[in-house]
Every structure is written in C-alpha cells, then in structure tokens.
Amino acid sequence: MNRFAKTFTALPEHIDELGHVNNAVWLQWVQDIATAHWSAGAAPEHVERFVWVVTRHEIDYRGNVGLGETVAAETWIPNPPKGAQFDRCVEFRDAAGKRLVAVKSTWAMLDKASGRLVRVPAEVAAPFMP
Template identity: 60%
Template sequence: MAAGRRGVSRFTLSITAQDADIDELGHVNNAVWVQWIQAIATAHWEAVAPAEHKLAYVWVVTRHEIDYRGSVVAGETVVGETWVEGAPKGARFDRHVRFLSDDGRVKLEAVTTWALLDRGTGRLMRVREDVAAPFYPPRNGEGDRDA
C-alpha cells in the first residue's frame, strides 16, 4: 500500500475534563493528554477493526510527538479527532491526533507511532493491508466499511 493511495477517514471522540485531570496550574495535566491520545486511538481501533483482528493483535505506543496549543479547564469539553495517513512502515503506523475546543480552536496536536503485536506471542508483526484497511475509507468499487 503506497502512501497517499487512500483518503483519510477521521474518528472523533468527545472528552470532558474532570477535576482529577487538572494540575496545580489549573488546567489539564500533560500526562492526562497522553491518556486521552491513547483513549481515542484505542476507541478508533475498537470501532473499525474486525473482531478477529481485535482478538489476534494489540497496538502499543512507541513514540509520541505532542504540541500543546492551549489549556483546558475542569468542565470544558474537547473533541478529539484521529486519523491515519500514508502506509504503515513495517510493524509501525503513524497516527495523527488533534483536540479542539467547542469554538474550533486547536488545543493539542500530536503524531504518535504505534506498533502492532501478535497478542499471543507478544512479537512485532508487519502491518498487513487487511489490518490497515479499516482505518481508511473504501476505495472506489469496494464495499462500504464503517470507518
């Protein structure tokens, strides 16, 4: 699968900051943002992957690159969106994540790298096209897929 060969299919998730998410500066703690990044990525996989893939594979984070653009306070809701662009690189896949305020301002942007593991052996696996396909919209002529 070549980079740019498929379009981008976005997945969204709303999250409201709770009192426990707030640090001594009065806004969402950086470690909480990392938890939210993982939560939206996991929810995307759960929403689009076939049951047999969920049983056979597990994703683990190998890298986060995060740009904090604004603060969020307790009670504030952000909409996270995530998508995968381009082709996997062996066992690794880059995922883009963005969190937006109600007025559309970007609060955080990130690129995270995830690696695919065989759930039974714990070994790295090359991301095959059938595993990657649910993250992309269907190509012309392919059947509809929830993505």
C-alpha cells in the same frame, strides 16, 4: 473509518496545580481515542489477535482547558503502515474550534499470543486508510 471522533470533558482528577488539564491526561486521551478507533474499525478477529503499543509521541501544546470544559478530539492515520508501524495523528479542539493540542504518535503492532512485532497486514490496515 479513516477519521474517528470522540469528546472529552475535564474532570477534577484531570486538573493540575496550574488549574488546567495535566499533560499526562492529554496522553491518556490520545490512547483512549486510539483504542476506541481500533475497536470501532477493526474486524473482531483482528482485535482478538493483535495489540498496539506506542513507540513515540510528538506533542504540540497550543492551549489548554479547565475544569468542566470539553474538547473535541479527532484521530486519523495519514499514511499506510511501514512494516509493523504506522503513525497516528490526534487533534484536540475547544468549543470555538481552536486547535489546542496536536499529537503525532508512532504505534507498533504485536501478535498477542507471541508478544512479537508483526508486519501490519493489508486487511488490518484497510479500514483505517484514507
């Protein structure tokens, strides 16, 4: 399950004073699709044991959507983890397929019980690798 897709629709609470989706909402959607991907692809025991936190976001905004418009989001992990971290890519496209927002985030894995960073085990990474 290397690639994962989800659709988002711009609701009234997502719209800013410029009449389109606020930048903070795009980040919330990044977290939403990342969390959904983890929940869908990870073994239940891994979901119970580990949690992910973001350490960095790089975002390119090339367009936007207004109230009621829908975007198709796709996420994937392009490379194996390095220690406790890996990069995740997310792209949002409009109905015509135009890429509106592209995000590259670095996530770090924590052990839920201790709250400490842990190296990503191969069996945890395997379902998400290309």
